[in-house]
């Protein structure tokens with residue numbers, strides 16, 4: 001375990017929780033603890049924390065809503081940051097005097113933001129209805145689905161690099177691909193979205209339609225982190241194919257390992273029962289991956305980010 005000294009943050013404007021149970025606060029509702037959960041109250045405090053952590057080689061991870069995260073049962077060493085303070089959740093309209101630009105803090109809840117937008121007749125994020133996320137986590141993962149992805153609406157993104165320096169990416173510097181971006185900095189601070197004005201009634205109808213689709217097709221009431229695997233490229237056709245469909249066709253719906261199950265509603269959702277083990281979901285994932293490689297010659301890559309003590313990032317390349 002990395003030894004973390006309190007001198008890293010003792011004099012900073014931050015709230016600190018020791019031995020914080022972050023696994024049970026993720027959407028999987030399973031997994032271990034963080035040595036320190038740090039909630040900065042200002043961007044300056046966060047920048048200074050990053051600077052100090054880099055100097056002494058202490059790992060820093062950032063957790064959004066934990067909707068795409070699986071924390072190993074043994075937890076993680078070092079520092080986990082959450083942007084819960086209102087300083088990181090602000091929404092600012094008319095950025096640079098432009099009606100079509102809205103800045104949203106990375107800690108803001110995506111669902112609340114898009115519902116706020118909808119009430120004001122502001123369109124741009126509604127395709128993300130039903131995707132649990134913070135703004136930072138959604139940008140980091142380029143969250144989306146059949147109705148569109150968040151990258152389509154992004155105009156600019158501000159980050160802190162590993163040394164705590166600010167960096168703003170303009171639209172032409174950003175690339176959003178399938179569930180990924182070219183942003184390499186560890187912390188996203190805010191994003192500016194391009195929005196349009198729309199009739200709030202029409203907007204509400206569209207949101208209802210998307211919510212109904214999500215409810216019909218995904219096990220939203222169970223404990224999961226959405227799709228376990230990215231949709232892979234089929235080597236036979238060169239086309240991206242549905243990982244859920246491949247797992248379903250392999251007859252793996254309902255497959256169980258300990259407390260984890262391949263959902264019977266959506267085969268790419270792995271669920272964990274109450275008081276279950278994160279390790280069960282990881283091992284079930286490995287089992288499914290091996291079976292798909294054997295049956296179809298396709299190597300599945302995780303979409304869910306797995307954090308464990310040996311692994312500071314946990315993101316698999318697409």
Ligand SMILES: Cc1cc2nc3c(=O)[nH]c(=O)nc-3n(C[C@H](O)[C@H](O)[C@H](O)COP(=O)(O)OP(=O)(O)OC[C@H]3O[C@@H](n4cnc5c(N)ncnc54)[C@H](O)[C@@H]3O)c2cc1C
Pocket residue numbers: 027061062063064065066067068069083106107130131132133134135136137138139140141142143144145185186187188189218219220224225226227305313315
């Ligand atoms: C029921 C359910 C349905 C889902 N449906 C969809 C769907 O339709 N489409 C889809 O794309 N996803 C879906 N997901 C997955 C999840 O909602 C998305 O991946 C979402 O973007 C995760 O955001 P988060 O804030 O929870 O990130 P977390 O899970 O907390 O973190 C995910 C990654 O983002 C990083 N991160 C978080 N915040 C920041 C930040 N501020 N700066 C830099 N990095 C950051 C984390 O370090 C981690 O690497 C679903 C999940 C669930 C549980």
